[in-house]
Amino acid sequence: MYLLVIFLPLLSAIICCFFSRWIGFLRAWQISTSLLGITFCLCLMIFYEIGLSSTLCTVEIGYWFNIGFFQSPWGFLFDSLTASMLIVVTSVSFLVHMYSGSYMEHDPHLGRFMGYLSLFTFFMLILVTGDNFMQLFLGWEGVGLSSYLLINFWFTRIQANKAAIKAMMVNRIGDISLTLGIALIYIYFKSVKYAVVFAMAKEFEFSNFYFLGFNWNTLDLICIFLLIAAVGKSAQLGLHTWLPDAMEGPTPVSALIHAATMVTAGVFLLVRCSALYEHASENIRLLVVIVGALTAFFAATTGLMQHDMKKVIAYSTCSQLGYMVFACGLSFYSVGMFHLINHAFFKALLFLSAGSVIHSLSDEQDIRQMGGLARLIPFTYVFIMIGSLSLMGFPFLTGFYSKDLILELAFSTFTPVGHFAFWLGSLAAFFTALYSFRIIYYVFIGPINGNRVVYSNIHDAPTLIAIPLTILGFASIFAGYVGKDLFVGLGTDFWGNSIYCSSINTSTVDAEFLPVFFKLIPVILSMCGVATAYLFQTHSLFTFKTESQVSVILFNFLNRKWLFDRVYNEWVSQKGLWFGYVISYKTIDKGVLEFFGPAGLTHLAKNLSRFSTNLQTGLIFSYAFLVLLVVLLLLSLTLFYYYEIAIIETFCIAISAFYIFLFVDRYVL
Amino acid sequence: MISVSVISILNFVLFCIGIFGIVFNYSNLLSILMSMELMLLSINLQLIVMSLVFDDLVAQVFALLILTIAAAEAAIGLALVVIFYRLRGTVSLKSINLMKG
Numbered sequence: 001m002y003l004l005v006i007f008l009p010l011l012s013a014i015i016c017c018f019f020s021r022w023i024g025f026l027r028a029w030q031i032s033t034s035l036l037g038i039t040f041c042l043c044l045m046i047f048y049e050i051g052l053s054s055t056l057c058t059v060e061i062g063y064w065f066n067i068g069f070f071q072s073p074w075g076f077l078f079d080s081l082t083a084s085m086l087i088v089v090t091s092v093s094f095l096v097h098m099y100s101g102s103y104m105e106h107d108p109h110l111g112r113f114m115g116y117l118s119l120f121t122f123f124m125l126i127l128v129t130g131d132n133f134m135q136l137f138l139g140w141e142g143v144g145l146s147s148y149l150l151i152n153f154w155f156t157r158i159q160a161n162k163a164a165i166k167a168m169m170v171n172r173i174g175d176i177s178l179t180l181g182i183a184l185i186y187i188y189f190k191s192v193k194y195a196v197v198f199a200m201a202k203e204f205e206f207s208n209f210y211f212l213g214f215n216w217n218t219l220d221l222i223c224i225f226l227l228i229a230a231v232g233k234s235a236q237l238g239l240h241t242w243l244p245d246a247m248e249g250p251t252p253v254s255a256l257i258h259a260a261t262m263v264t265a266g267v268f269l270l271v272r273c274s275a276l277y278e279h280a281s282e283n284i285r286l287l288v289v290i291v292g293a294l295t296a297f298f299a300a301t302t303g304l305m306q307h308d309m310k311k312v313i314a315y316s317t318c319s320q321l322g323y324m325v326f327a328c329g330l331s332f333y334s335v336g337m338f339h340l341i342n343h344a345f346f347k348a349l350l351f352l353s354a355g356s357v358i359h360s361l362s363d364e365q366d367i368r369q370m371g372g373l374a375r376l377i378p379f380t381y382v383f384i385m386i387g388s389l390s391l392m393g394f395p396f397l398t399g400f401y402s403k404d405l406i407l408e409l410a411f412s413t414f415t416p417v418g419h420f421a422f423w424l425g426s427l428a429a430f431f432t433a434l435y436s437f438r439i440i441y442y443v444f445i446g447p448i449n450g451n452r453v454v455y456s457n458i459h460d461a462p463t464l465i466a467i468p469l470t471i472l473g474f475a476s477i478f479a480g481y482v483g484k485d486l487f488v489g490l491g492t493d494f495w496g497n498s499i500y501c502s503s504i505n506t507s508t509v510d511a512e513f514l515p516v517f518f519k520l521i522p523v524i525l526s527m528c529g530v531a532t533a534y535l536f537q538t539h540s541l542f543t544f545k546t547e548s549q550v551s552v553i554l555f556n557f558l559n560r561k562w563l564f565d566r567v568y569n570e571w572v573s574q575k576g577l578w579f580g581y582v583i584s585y586k587t588i589d590k591g592v593l594e595f596f597g598p599a600g601l602t603h604l605a606k607n608l609s610r611f612s613t614n615l616q617t618g619l620i621f622s623y624a625f626l627v628l629l630v631v632l633l634l635l636s637l638t639l640f641y642y643y644e645i646a647i648i649e650t651f652c653i654a655i656s657a658f659y660i661f662l663f664v665d666r667y668v669l
Numbered sequence: 670m671i672s673v674s675v676i677s678i679l680n681f682v683l684f685c686i687g688i689f690g691i692v693f694n695y696s697n698l699l700s701i702l703m704s705m706e707l708m709l710l711s712i713n714l715q716l717i718v719m720s721l722v723f724d725d726l727v728a729q730v731f732a733l734l735i736l737t738i739a740a741a742e743a744a745i746g747l748a749l750v751v752i753f754y755r756l757r758g759t760v761s762l763k764s765i766n767l768m769k770g
Contacts, residue, residue, distance in 0.1 A: 621693070
């Protein structure tokens, strides 16, 4: 059962990628969806066995590397962390598979699409189930590869190509960092297995490593590397630019990869390595908090002014990932994980609903071209409403139980950084509500702005789209309430040994006894966000907003994503390309190396031979002069026979004499 | 009595004049032939002086042979110059430049 969970998606990928031509796209869709359905059921059973019954399962099926001390087995570790990730990955993946059958119905490459989706699921499962860092890395790279293939699914579109390359390259920065981290882990722990590394983490609390001219604490350095890896994969501030661009892929891809699974891999890494982070110095955790809080705030503000429906949701993903990361940084790994699970449900719901809207509007993505859809596609409206309310933490929906808990906990650490995270997170909650309702207003409530032809062909979600929406809708309402006591309840032993949290950093209880006012701040701010969104859209008082110079600047700043892309393009990418062309290509490769290498040598030989042939001018007196010179040279050679230095001097004199002769020959005669 | 070294230096000067006559002569083929005669004559003179110094007749024999060779060489050279003149209508050295490296 345990291995079946991993290999059924692989089987599905193989069948869809290689045989869909023969079995037909419909059959490929049926097979992959049913295989994923079976996988999901198996994962439910695993969750029962591992999570609810508190057991642990490890499967080792041989060695990947077995070289001296470096042993990396093919091992699959199923603990409660893995089991909860499995639920998230396979449920969302199963629903997305089902959804794609309708959404991608008329696509000529449906078989390939299903294959890639299954391949992605397979790699994600490898990532979460691996019991060592090498296997995690395999899954890590694999999901990067699959995301490339999926973003680039419509490979004839240049934007999709560029977005896919960008996703791959930006992720690769984090991947390099992860490789460094794993290498460092191996250097110190002499093993890449989780069991060994996490058990020994305390031993290396005070060891040092010399890197980049600084003497680092080893665990700090490892944690920084892993953090950068998580930043790349989870689209945190700095390496977030790939995520919004990755919306070029089909919508189910965005739902699967960029909402529910792939981007959560970074948070999963942080949670998985909780033992390392807990033993590293406090500054590293503060760094994690700051990165996460800034991301939450940044992405929420950027989401305000985007006009592409999917990009708004992408920024909201980015923002929510920020919450998870700072929850991890504050040592509330279980809470971060809980938010990850809840977020997967409501974000997948939001993306799939957005896909439904886009589908019904003949692939229109710009919210300014929509409007008044509430009465035309009420079903989708209901689910996007559920998703948005859940996202903004409306009381007693899923998001409320994790997001507000994160903010409460951030406040109850009573440290400056905790409060920094709390206020940024609360502001982000305000903006989250603002942009969620901005979308809802633009798409469903506001005046109709679209094309009449599009509107006359409108249709609500077909069955295959409706089923996943319904399931995810129910999950978005109830998952938080159902899972609350299990995942983050007071004194729950669900996580067992899969998450380590040092007792000094635990302050879960404090959050329970906060003043009610502070507990209500996020909710109040969210409600204010809704009201602001409504007022901005409807009230004439706010119409000045488009004319004022300040608001134009502000709008441009937010619409252009805080100018991150511009700075990166102009100061990093273009400089990099310039360096690659001018310095390493023109100066070094074509310049120095060619000059002193083959081209230079042939050139030299050619020039020398031309020089020596030019000596023979055809004029008698030049020959006579040369003969005289050479005779003198030979005579002086005999003269200076015993003085080597003199011989060299004579040669130099002879050569300069030749040059003088040439000069005379060319310019004087 | 003029010393041997003075005569030798004089011969060397004569030889150098001959060489420079060849090297720095850019126009006239005849003066090259004359410079070559001058070089041969200076060599002859040096041979005779040395024959006197070492009291040995071999050098004088050589001098006589060189005189013969110089005469033959002058005859052939002049013949070539005449033929060249017939072909090109000039004896300028600058016109002998058809064979380049």
